[in-house]
Amino acid sequence: MSRATRPPVGQEAIAVHGWWHAHRFLVLRRISQLFFLGLFLLGPWAGIWLVKGNLTSSLTLGVLPLSDPFVFLQTLAAGHPPLLTVATGALAGAVIVALVYALIGGRVYCSWVCPVNPVTDAAHWLHTRLGLKKGWQPKRGTRLWVMAMVLAVSALTGSVAWEMVNPISMLHRGLIFGMGFGWTLVAGVFIFDLVLSRRGWCGHLCPVGAFYGLLGERSLLRVSAANRAACDDCMDCFDVCPEAHVISPALRGSAGTSPLILSRDCTNCGRCIDVCPESVFRFTHRFDDRTSDDPVQATQPGATRAA
Amino acid sequence: MNVPFKSGSPIDRRRFLGDAARAVGGCLVAGTFLARMATDARALPAQALRPPGALDEAEFLGACIRCGLCVRDCPYDTLALAELGVDGAATGTPFFTARDVPCEMCEDIPCVAACPTGALDHGLTDIDDARMGIAVLIDEEHCLNALGLRCDVCYRVCPVIDKAITLEVEHNARSGHHAKFMPTVHAEACTGCGKCEKSCVLPESAIKVLPIRLARVDAAEHYRLGWEDRQPLVDELIDLPDRLPGPGTDNLVTPGGFEPAFKLPEALK
Ligand code: SF4
Ligand code: SF4
């Protein structure tokens, strides 16, 4: 079906499952993003100091240190002795954060926490509304090169290089501590995604996303196209997925292949689960590779209706 | 979508190499800009002072992750994180401007305690050892004390009064028979807290805290200050046999020693 003749993305899911069901993970994600930002803003705005600091390092309730492992890695590359950070909290904080994301999926950071995600999502929404061209689409591995570049520059200049320009920090730190002209970098990302490159920033370039992707390579929490036999090729999941290439291997895999979306690029945003009218997807763990095409569990024989 | 690599096919290999070359090229260009920004950021403006215990600027930029925990734990709101394009310090790093809010030199140094990375050195336990900068009496033409009046404000507010800053009596050449009480900073005790700069009564401070790199020079190694350094430069030549007591020695008060024509003050005897 071509886009012109198809109903708008998600329409079918709303018709079948209702609005809430077709938006639950999107709404939960926005709540989560607001929650994490709100925790940090509660101090400076309302004087309630549950969390101090910002995403690069924070102290929660005066006891729990959390640090961004990618920023921490840059300090190591810059030559800051890690021993100095043992007693001071950054090391422990970075390890805790790394462990959590290694477990639940590195790019959960991207879709559930990162404050730039609503920005690039908004850019994508407008991009689609205006029917703009896909634009420049760098190769998938580009962000890994960018990540390597950031670490190399950190090592060469002896400074935490990405924090000079990181739009995430500009926005997050900016909202909490004062933005200056940091908003220009955030606006730059928005415009880049809007006109130059569809899903360009988070999907192709951001080294922070690349790092968290690597971190979650073996993560436990996964989306599975468990009920893939029911897929009617409406393509809605491909339309909402910020990393659409991760879906095919799981959804289109022949019988006997894993229905799990195992790519490190998957952000666990759950939008595919939301918009699928046939309830093909669900959250599960990485060892659960049951599918509806197993003869035992097949519920809808000959389910591939459309074409 | 994913075109699976038929490994070994020369076309795929060529395409792969082409893609890799493009990525590397792009990253080199972007990396050069980033490196340029990172090195530019080392040029900390003179008025921006780092919190107590901050490592040397070059090391500091590799250690500070711009979390702002030091800012939050400063009870006097002295510190702020530099904002892009507004404050001159590297974006997101903590600094203070002495004339706005000086450092109050907290005894427990909460900013250092809060720092998760050691960018503020946790080895700093006595705030008097902090070296955020050095105060310099920068405008001797307008400082009221330097004009021969008694203002003394910078001297009186100094938390390390009489060690970091003293009033040195000088002859007032203008009037010919008065004294000037020159505010004089002693680098070995000045913490660079900026209380003096904050308090100067002039519209703009006549005494300013400067970064150490601007305010101090290294003493030339080949000069020896004879009145401080009692060790002779060349031992063999100077270490003559002692002829004590007796005429010709410098032992002025030993009996038999050289007696000057004038009377020595009582205290020296
Ligand atoms: S010593 Fe006290 S006043 Fe000075 S910067 Fe640290 S917390 Fe602020
Ligand atoms: S607490 Fe330390 S790492 Fe954080 S902003 Fe201050 S100096 Fe930098």
Ligand code: SF4
């Ligand atoms: S900066 Fe001024 S007030 Fe602070 S220690 Fe030095 S002389 Fe004293």
Ligand code: SF4
């Ligand atoms: S406060 Fe200012 S005017 Fe007064 S003595 Fe100090 S430097 Fe001079």
